[in-house]
Amino acid sequence: MKKLLLLSLILLSSNPFAAPSESEQKVYSNTTWAIGTIVTSQVKADSEEKANFCHKLVNDETRKLEYLLSAYDPDSDISKLGKNAGSWVEVSKETAEVLRLSNKISSETNGTYDPTVGALVKLWSVDQDTHRIPGNEEIKNALKNVGYSSIEVKTENGKNYAKIGPNQEITLGAIGKGYIADKVMEVLLKNGCSDSLLSFGGNIIGSGTNGENQPWRVGLQTPAKDRGYYFAVLPVDNASIVTSGDYEKFFVQDGVKYHHLLNPLTGKPVRATLSSVTIYHKNSATADALCTALFVMGWDDAINYLKEHPDLMAVLMDEDHRKVAYTKNLEGKLRIVDDYLKASIIQ
Numbered sequence: 001m002k003k004l005l006l007l008s009l010i011l012l013s014s015n016p017f018a019a020p021s022e023s024e025q026k027v028y029s030n031t032t033w034a035i036g037t038i039v040t041s042q043v044k045a046d047s048e049e050k051a052n053f054c055h056k057l058v059n060d061e062t063r064k065l066e067y068l069l070s071a072y073d074p075d076s077d078i079s080k081l082g083k084n085a086g087s088w089v090e091v092s093k094e095t096a097e098v099l100r101l102s103n104k105i106s107s108e109t110n111g112t113y114d115p116t117v118g119a120l121v122k123l124w125s126v127d128q129d130t131h132r133i134p135g136n137e138e139i140k141n142a143l144k145n146v147g148y149s150s151i152e153v154k155t156e157n158g159k160n161y162a163k164i165g166p167n168q169e170i171t172l173g174a175i176g177k178g179y180i181a182d183k184v185m186e187v188l189l190k191n192g193c194s195d196s197l198l199s200f201g202g203n204i205i206g207s208g209t210n211g212e213n214q215p216w217r218v219g220l221q222t223p224a225k226d227r228g229y230y231f232a233v234l235p236v237d238n239a240s241i242v243t244s245g246d247y248e249k250f251f252v253q254d255g256v257k258y259h260h261l262l263n264p265l266t267g268k269p270v271r272a273t274l275s276s277v278t279i280y281h282k283n284s285a286t287a288d289a290l291c292t293a294l295f296v297m298g299w300d301d302a303i304n305y306l307k308e309h310p311d312l313m314a315v316l317m318d319e320d321h322r323k324v325a326y327t328k329n330l331e332g333k334l335r336i337v338d339d340y341l342k343a344s345i346i347q
Contacts, residue, residue: 030055037201044195054193086166096160106148109293114264118169139267178288181205202243206236223275231338240284244291245276273299280313
């Protein structure tokens, strides 16, 4: 097993500033805390001034969207929908867009991804200091209000509106970071920050090329190992790489591990047959939601789903960290660096 630094990232593309020679360009990094995770941006630029301009774009757009989509901000669109459950609420175009995409993916995955698990997420509070194991009756009552088909979105007279079912609460924790990553990258590209790599926790999106004039490269984290240990490497070729796993947000009580990935059918953490799911996709929001859906499906059903959707690119690792399966369309892209893993191709 190799220990890799998050492999150095640099990008080359069109630039509104005067185009310098490659030798004059450097990678500038910036790190901040937002949307409940560490946000890192790496930008290849000809000056620190240009890089700082790009980093500010990342920060400003991230915080703007976090304000709209956070379930914990009382003034966000998501909170307003919860406070007015059962009624139409005016929302931003971004909120309307991500809700439409959420419904689409929920339908395509038969509800293994479902944003209406908000009440369940708060019951468990795995990522909060208040985490606990809720009682079966609490879970049963919360499950009565889970169902993505109750989400409605409409546009009238240039304004956007959304409605959720009575007593429902939604969370965009399994799609929001990906959506924000997509929108931030759009802003960067529009403003000439063409060679950039962004990391939003388990969501990575990149454009352009690195300092070696090659696509950015990213290591896939080995579950249950310290950060920095990777079992495989993938290039980020104007695309996004998103990983979901049960190894970062969890708590242990009486010897039992309870993680943050909940099954919308049972209301409880998924009984793991997978330790991680990675999706490689042009759209980070889609990859984000699909990671959760496949994790909920489990090893066998996730493999069957990928066989039925041969356009998807994915990497699965089993719960024992011994087997890796990846889609055939990743041949030539994915490089396994852990010699102890048994790798197979999904086809």
